[in-house]
Amino acid sequence: MPGFGSAHCxxxxxxxxxxxxxxxxxxxxxxxxxxGNKLYTNFWETIRLLLCTLGRFVYAAAGMEIIIKGKQASxxxxxxxxxxxxxxxxxxxxxxxxxxxxxxxxxxxxNDSYIGKLINxxxxxxxxxxxxxxxHNTIKEIIKRAKSDLDWPQILIFPEGTCTNRSCLxxxxxxxxxxxxxxxxxxxRYPNKLDTVTWTWEGPSALKLLWLTLTQVHSYCxxxxxxxxxxxxxxxxxPKLYANNVRRVxxxxxxxxxxxxxxxxxxxxxxxxxxxxxxxxxxxxxxxIRQRLQLIDAHIEEKIINSQLICKDCSRVTLTEFSNYxxxxxxxxxxxxxxxxxxxxxxGVIDFREYLLGTVVTSKERSLLExxxxxxxxxxxxxxxxxxxxxxxxxxxxxxxxxxxxxxFIFKQIVPDNAIYITFDNFVSFxxxxxxxxxxxxxxxxxxxxxxxxxxxxxxxxxxxx
Numbered sequence: 001m002p003g004f005g006s007a008h009c010x011x012x013x014x015x016x017x018x019x020x021x022x023x024x025x026x027x028x029x030x031x032x033x034x035x036g037n038k039l040y041t042n043f044w045e046t047i048r049l050l051l052c053t054l055g056r057f058v059y060a061a062a063g064m065e066i067i068i069k070g071k072q073a074s075x076x077x078x079x080x081x082x083x084x085x086x087x088x089x090x091x092x093x094x095x096x097x098x099x100x101x102x103x104x105x106x107x108x109x110x111n112d113s114y115i116g117k118l119i120n121x122x123x124x125x126x127x128x129x130x131x132x133x134x135x136h137n138t139i140k141e142i143i144k145r146a147k148s149d150l151d152w153p154q155i156l157i158f159p160e161g162t163c164t165n166r167s168c169l170x171x172x173x174x175x176x177x178x179x180x181x182x183x184x185x186x187x188x189r190y191p192n193k194l195d196t197v198t199w200t201w202e203g204p205s206a207l208k209l210l211w212l213t214l215t216q217v218h219s220y221c222x223x224x225x226x227x228x229x230x231x232x233x234x235x236x237x238x239p240k241l242y243a244n245n246v247r248r249v250x251x252x253x254x255x256x257x258x259x260x261x262x263x264x265x266x267x268x269x270x271x272x273x274x275x276x277x278x279x280x281x282x283x284x285x286x287x288x289i290r291q292r293l294q295l296i297d298a299h300i301e302e303k304i305i306n307s308q309l310i311c312k313d314c315s316r317v318t319l320t321e322f323s324n325y326x327x328x329x330x331x332x333x334x335x336x337x338x339x340x341x342x343x344x345x346x347x348g349v350i351d352f353r354e355y356l357l358g359t360v361v362t363s364k365e366r367s368l369l370e371x372x373x374x375x376x377x378x379x380x381x382x383x384x385x386x387x388x389x390x391x392x393x394x395x396x397x398x399x400x401x402x403x404x405x406x407x408x409f410i411f412k413q414i415v416p417d418n419a420i421y422i423t424f425d426n427f428v429s430f431x432x433x434x435x436x437x438x439x440x441x442x443x444x445x446x447x448x449x450x451x452x453x454x455x456x457x458x459x460x461x462x463x464x465x466x
Contacts, residue, residue: 055096070225078184146179161263180236276401278354386421
């Protein structure tokens with residue numbers, strides 16, 4: 001099988017490269033001081049070139065042929081390399097092609113016992129995605145290095161900020177464009193018959209993709225260096241304009257459209273997908289429409305929930321009723337567009353509870369317990385805090401992605417005496433006794449850190465799947 005020979009050669013070589021990374025990092029740190037935050041000397045430049053050669057050999061040993069088009073500009077011509085689309089962890093191989101440039105990476109990546117050594121050797125700029133000050137500090141460091149007269153490595157940035165499936169270019173973050181210096185766009189393609197590399201939030205795991213790639217006899221990665229893009233005065237003053245114009249050039253070269261989704265939009269959709277929210281794939285579009293209708297600033301949906309609005313039948317709300325609840329005009333094209341996103345069967349009615357749940361739980365960071373509590377309030381048709389079996393199943397399905405079978409079993413565990421209603425307090429008391437539900441009592445900034453694919457794991461409290 002092709003994968004075994006490729007894997008053996010690849011891993012053997014990569015362990016040697018790893019050792020050289022460690023030597024380079026610790027040696028440079030000893031020479032330059034803790035952290036090695038100094039410029040390369042001639043000796044470390046030799047180590048860098050050796051690492052690049054060996055790194056490319058690792059990819060070749062794994063059956064990945066890297067095809068280079070165009071010519072990389074020097075740092076004096078383009079201090080910043082802008083790479084897109086970003087679709088896989090395999091994109092990291094571009095650092096060996098471009099001479100180990102400085103990268104913008106998450107702090108936790110630098111702590112990795114293996115890849116962290118390579119990252120640290122390249123003198124990266126670290127970013128903490130959940131730290132509000134990190135973005136400002138990162139931009140300052142990018143500007144400092146890009147405009148420095150010292151011989152820093154080029155800065156390599158994936159401006160999309162997240163992985164996509166290469167079918168389009170999402171909104172570029174402006175960080176690479178704040179210095180207002182020339183940049184070189186770099187396009188990445190994987191022209192293979194079988195796609196074994198795309199790593200997105202709804203696709204296979206990284207380990208599975210790596211194995212599938214190794215089992216291919218031959219794979220291709222194409223890296224194209226486009227001409228250096230030199231900003232005009234208006235672009236220098238407006239990083240977002242600069243970013244959009246560069247994105248347009250790269251999209252044309254790639255033959256793909258541009259889509260106005262940002263990293264935050266993708267993160268929002270990933271969170272909605274994990275929770276199994278209704279219309280999860282459209283949640284970013286829904287948020288943009290609500291913003292334009294000024295519903296977000298007015299907190300309309302939260303006010304509706306807190307007012308304990310009683311619909312005649314919240315599961316079947318017409319466009320007119322929907323507009324009345326939100327205090328908007330039914331003839332407004334944006335209102336009609338918003339309604340249609342939830343009117344899956346073009347029946348002229350929507351489940352208003354699905355709309356409320358999807359909008360309020362993604363409006364700001366909440367713990368899973370707070371989200372479940374909101375679900376109880378939204379689906380409480382009795383108006384007195386009592387939830388039926390059907391309502392309970394829907395709540396767990398759209399907050400924890402628990403199956404109907406498991407939810408019914410949990411309901412019966414909570415009310416073994418054949419009661420037909422439960423309260424939120426009943427659920428909390430039960431959940432505190434079940435290790436599977438311990439994650440809902442954790443306050444965190446990302447649902448991904450609070451739950452694992454929305455699954456409630458099995459033990460005595462939750463029915464095992466047959």
